[in-house]
Amino acid sequence: xxxxxxxxxxxxxxxxxxxxxxxxxxxxxxxxxxxxxxxxxxxxxxxxxxxxxxxxxxxxxxxxxxxxxxxxxxxxxxxxxxxxxxxxxxxxxxxxxxxxxxxxxxxxxxxxxxxxxxxxxxxxxxxxxxxxxxxxxxxxxxxxxxxxxxxxxxxxxxxxxxxxxxxxxxxxxxxxxxxxxxxxxxxxxxxxxxxxxxxxxxxxxxxxxxxxxxxxxxxxxxxxxxxxxxxxxxxxxxxxxxxxxxxxxxxxxxxxxxxxxxxxxxxxxxxxxxxxxxxxxxxxxxxxxxxxxxxxxxxxxxxxxxxxxxxxxxxxxxxxxxxxxxxxxxxxxxxxxxxxxxxxxxx
Numbered sequence: 626x627x628x629x630x631x632x633x634x635x636x637x638x639x640x641x642x643x644x645x646x647x648x649x650x651x652x653x654x655x656x657x658x659x660x661x662x663x664x665x666x667x668x669x670x671x672x673x674x675x676x677x678x679x680x681x682x683x684x685x686x687x688x689x690x691x692x693x694x695x696x697x698x699x700x701x702x703x704x705x706x707x708x709x710x711x712x713x714x715x716x717x718x719x720x721x722x723x724x725x726x727x728x729x730x731x732x733x734x735x736x737x738x739x740x741x742x743x744x745x746x747x748x749x750x751x752x753x754x755x756x757x758x759x760x761x762x763x764x765x766x767x768x769x770x771x772x773x774x775x776x777x778x779x780x781x782x783x784x785x786x787x788x789x790x791x792x793x794x795x796x797x798x799x800x801x802x803x804x805x806x807x808x809x810x811x812x813x814x815x816x817x818x819x820x821x822x823x824x825x826x827x828x829x830x831x832x833x834x835x836x837x838x839x840x841x842x843x844x845x846x847x848x849x850x851x852x853x854x855x856x857x858x859x860x861x862x863x864x865x866x867x868x869x870x871x872x873x874x875x876x877x878x879x880x881x882x883x884x885x886x887x888x889x890x891x892x893x894x895x896x897x898x899x900x901x902x903x904x905x906x907x908x909x910x911x912x913x914x915x916x917x918x919x920x921x922x923x924x925x926x927x928x929x930x931x932x933x934x935x936x937x938x939x940x941x942x943x944x945x946x947x948x949x950x951x952x953x954x955x956x957x958x959x960x961x962x963x964x965x966x967x968x969x970x971x972x
Contacts, residue, residue, distance in 0.1 A: 626651075626656040626657070626712045626713065626950070626951050626954050627656070627657045627659070627710065627711045627712050627713075628651055628656060628657070628658050628659070628711065628712060628713040628714075628715060628950065629658075629659045629660075629661060629676070629678065629706075629708060629711045629713070629714045629715065630644055630647065630648060630658060630659070630660045630661070630715050630717050631661055631662075631663060631666070631714065631715070631716050631717060631718050631734050631738070632644055632660060632661070632662055632663075632717050632718055632927075633662060633663060633718045633719060633722055633723060633730070634662045634663070634664070635660055635661070635662050635665075635679060635696065635697060636697065638660070638693055638696070638697070639693065640688070640689050640690030640691070640692065640693040640694065641689065641690065641932055642689075642693075642929060643717075643927070643928065643929045643930065643931045643932065643943070644660075644717040644927065645689040645690070645692060645693040645696075646689040646931055646932055646943040647715070647717075647931075647943050647946060647947060648660060648681075648689070648692055648693070648696070649686045649688065649689040649692035649693075649943070650941070650943040650944045650946070650947045651947050652681060652683070652684060652685070652686055652692065653685055653686060653944075654944065654947055654948070654951070655684070656947065656951070657680060658680060658681075659676075659678040659679065659680050659706055659711070660678060660679050660680070660696050661676040661677065661678040661679070661706075662718075663718050663723070663727075663730045663733055663734050664727075664730065665677040665678060666708070666733065666734070666737045668737070668740065673707055673708075673709055674707070674708040674709050674737055674740050674741045674744070675705055675706065675707050675708060676705070676706055676708050677703070677704075677705050678703075678704060678705075678706045679696050679697075679701040679702065679703050680696075680701070680702045680704075681695040681696060681700070681701065681702065682695065682700050682701075682702055683695065689932075689943075708737070708741050708746065709741055709744040709745075709746060711741070711746050712746070712747065712954045712957075713746065713747045713748075713749060713950055713953070713954060714738055714741055714742075714746050714747070714748045714749070715748075715749045715909075715950070716734050716735065716738055716748065716749065716750065716752065716755060716926070717926075717927045718730075718734050718926065718927065719926050719927045720732065720734075720759060720926065721760075721800050724800050724828075731759070732756070732759070734752075735752040735753075735755050735756050736752075738752040739752045739753070742966045745957070745962045747950075747953055747954065747957060747966060747969055747970075748966055748970075749909040749910070749950065749953075749970055750906075750907055750908045750909045750910070750911075750925060750970055751906065751907025751908070751909075751966050751967045751970045752966075753906075753907070753967065754905075754906030754907040754908055754925075754967065754970075755925060755926065757906060758906070758908075758923075758925045758926070760799050760800055761799050761800070761832055761922070762777065762799060763923070763925070764920075764922065764923055765777070766902060767898075767899055767902060767920065767923070768898055770898065771895050771898050771899060771919060771920045772919060772920055772921075773834045773835045773836075773837055773919050773921070774791060774834065774835035775832060775833070775834050775835075776832075776833040776834075777799060777830055777831070777832050777833075778830065778831060778833075779826055779829075779830055779831060781818075781819060781822050784796065784818070784822055784831060784833050785815070785818060787833050788810055788812075788815060788818060788833070789815070791835040791836070792812060792836075793809070793810065793811050793812065793835075793836040794809075794810045794833050794834060794835060794836055795807065795808065795809055795810070795833070795834045795836055796808050796810060796821060796822065796825055796831055796832065796833045796834075797825060797831070797832050797834075798825050798826075798828035798829060798830070798831065798832070799828075799829055799830035799831065799832055800828055800829055800830075806824060806825050806828060808821045808824075808825065809836065834921075837916045837917055837919055837921070839916045839917030839919075840868075840916045840921075841868075842867065843865050843866050843867035843868050843881065843884070843916075844865070844866055844914050844915060844916045844921055845863055845864070845865050845866075845886050845888075845892065845914070845915045845916075846863060846864055846865075846866065846886075846912050846913070846914055846915075846928070846930045846933070846934075847861065847862070847863040847886070847888065847892060847896065847912070847913045847915060848861075848862035848863065848910065848911070848912055848913075848928060848930075848931065848934065848942070849896060849899075849900070849903060849908075849910070849911040849912075849913060850862075850909065850910050850911075850946060850949060851909065851949060851971045851972065852900045852901075852903045852904040852908070852971045853896070853900065854888070854893065854896050855910075855942060855945070855946075857938075857940045857942060857945050858940060860938040860940050861886070861888040861934075861938075862931060862934040862938075862940070862942045863886040863888050863892075863934055864883055864884065864885065864886050864930060864933040864934050864936070864937055865883065865884040865885065865886045866881040866882070866883060866884075867881060867882050867883075867884050868881055883933050883936065883937075884937075885937040886934075886937070891917070891918040892915055894918070895913065895915055895918070895919075895920050896913065899913065899920065899923070903971070904971045905967075906967070907966065907967035907968070907969075907970035907971060908925050908970065908971070909970045909971060910928060910946060911923060911924065911925050911928060912924035912925075912928025912929070912930065931943050931946070952972075953969055953970075953972060956969065956972060957969065
């Protein structure tokens with residue numbers, strides 16, 4: 626299997642990232658993985674999609690850190706490849722990371738991927754589905770039963786009224802990730818709410834959500850694959866992120882710490898409720914961020930944390946993700962590429 630991974634930029638990737646783990650797992654399973662940045666893609670005059678891409682010289686890696694060191698180092702095999710000849714193109718770039726400094730890069734991956742898809746390349750996740758999820762507004766298409774009360778606006782008065790009604794709220798930008806510009810607003814913080822709104826609204830629209838008291842204990846990242854919770858040998862690909870100190874954010878790079886997750890009936894119920902929409906939109910590998918019996922966010926572009934899940938379960942989930950992708954390639958060979966990409970993405 627020839628598989629391409631599209632990332633924001635190769636130079637900013639790290640060996641502990643889930644994308645690196647997937648690449649190393651692909652090599653170790655005998656496949657040919659290529660890594661390319663969003664800016665490395667090209668549409669040639671002959672109508673072919675090509676890319677300046679890198680792969681590794683070895684056929685076995687003990688860990689993803691050494692794999693990524695070779696991808697980024699002088700030992701990398703660098704070629705201008707034909708993307709249309711790949712079996713699979715996996716989009717692992719995060720558009721919101723490029724909004725400020727490289728706005729041109731936010732949509733081009735899905736646009737190039739659509740063209741490759743027309744040539745029979747399996748694109749994961751489906752680029753049309755990803756286009757729908759370009760902002761956190763996508764979260765609102767899921768049933769109210771699984772998400773907190775939400776207001777999306779730029780109007781100060783509306784946010785203040787929402788805060789008074791809810792008691793305690795969280796505000797954050799509609800575009801963005803990783804816990805940036807996230808504020809907890811308690812009733813005693815209302816006199817300072819204008820300044821918080823100004824800080825968040827610089828990035829565009831504001832999401833205001835009712836605060837879930839269970840967030841005091843952090844959140845859970847649960848991986849969904851092919852529309853269902855990723856489970857291997859009875860263990861789920863999941864972990865908890867627990868906040869530390871006075872920081873309300875549980876994101877790992879915002880000061881949170883990792884802990885073992887217990888996937889209970891409430892969590893599985895959320896997964897079942899969101900499953901039909903994930904399948905409809907062709908979302909292959911997804912991260913659900915869950916607090917209590919509610920979903921706080923959904924990551925469909927580049928969910929991270931497979932290594933964290935492996936830390937507590939001792940299961941190399943990346944290997945099983947690659948095996949699932951390889952099965953899709955076999956299906957396409959059996960049926961002569963007669964499946965729509967959106968269906969293939971979750972088979």
